[in-house]
Amino acid sequence: MLITLKPLSDQTVVITGASSGIGRVTAREAARRGARVVLTGRDEAALRDLAEEIATHGGAARHLAADVADRDAIEAVAALARSAFGGIDTWVNNAGVALFSRLEDTVEADARRLFDTNFWGTVHGSLAALKTLKQTGGALVNVGSVVGDFGVPVQGMYAASKHAVKAFTDSLRIELEAEGAPVSVTLVKPAAVATPIVDNVGNTTGREARLPAPHYAPEEVAHAILYAAEHPQRDIYVGGTGRLMSFLAQAAPHLADKVSARFGEDAQLGAPQVTPGGNLHAPGEHREASGERGRRSLYTRATLDPNSPVAAATAASGALFDLALSILAPRKR
DSSP states (O other), rough: OOOOOOGGGOEEEEESTTSSSHHHHHHHHHHHHTTTEEEEEEHHHHHHHHHHHHHHTOOEEEEEOOOOTTTHHHHHHHHHHHHHHHSSSSEEEEEOOOOOBBBBGHHHHHHHHHHHHHHHHHHHHHHHHHHHHHOOEEEEEEEEEEGGGSOOOSBBHHHHHHHHHHHHHHHHHHHHHHHOOEEEEEEEEEBBBBBTHHHHHHOOEEEEEEESOBBHHHHHHHHHHHHHHSSSOOOOEEEEHHHHHHHHHHHHHHHHHHHHHHHHHHHEEEEOOHHHHHOSSSOOOOOSSSSSSOBBOHHHHTTOOOOTTTHHHHHOOOOOOHHHHHSSOOOOO
16 A cells, blocks of 8 residues: 655654653654654653743644553553644654663563563554554654664663564554555664663663764654654664674674674673663653764665665665774773
8 A cells, every 4th residue: 555644844743752862852853844743751841841942943842741651641642642733643652761781680670661661662652653543644653773683792681672672563564554554664773872871771780881883863863763754664774883783693693693792792881880770760861962972874864865876875885884983983991
């Protein structure tokens, strides 16, 4: 079935995890481009501040604090979108938390909470959105991760949750296509992004948490999300490095395992540090960036420009450039 999506300026966009990081940047950009936005997350004050900021600049925003793990609360967010703006055109499942912990050291309550947010939050948001999207058409955009394609040490439970998000998203897309539903389903797969995630992460390792370089700007992920709101896409990788890592894991899985086993922990852990419990069980900071300036991804920008006659070549060179940055970037100790 041919799926047609509205221009963003004619859309109502619901964004989970809008109080910080990628969600906050995406909400601000969607409103700047004329969309009506519905914001949800656990931090009511952060949501209120963002909604007021959007209104100050002439945009239309509503907010409702909700935990994506609570299905009834997410149904209330969908109801707010319908009552305030008449429907839903794009729903973005972005809310997520992370946990740095070797699998044998992981506290089960923390792992379950991580899955409640990352996986069940995506399920709850998707099912709530579909009650409207199947009737009127639109886009469902789930924010997964490149580690949904392969395993990693230290973040094993996080990777497992993103594998689950990928399987759910792919299966849902197939079911909707089989019934001819007018819904585009996109999985966005970012590599490392310069957000406050490592400042808020749960951590049992006793060492400083960090993400492997290069770190992409949250605006790059927002660009991919909002592109998918207007153009049906299956998958979008944000960051050429992540795309190459995924390719390696698929083409040479044994080699990828060896490389990750040799370098994975040191790439993600720094100096000894006593780290607080993070944002697994309570909201964290609501900054949109980590304090560093994230990079653009030539790969992602090229792959989202189908009109460019050199898109394929640029995408390939962009991926190699991103990989070179990851190799040459100085590592913090």
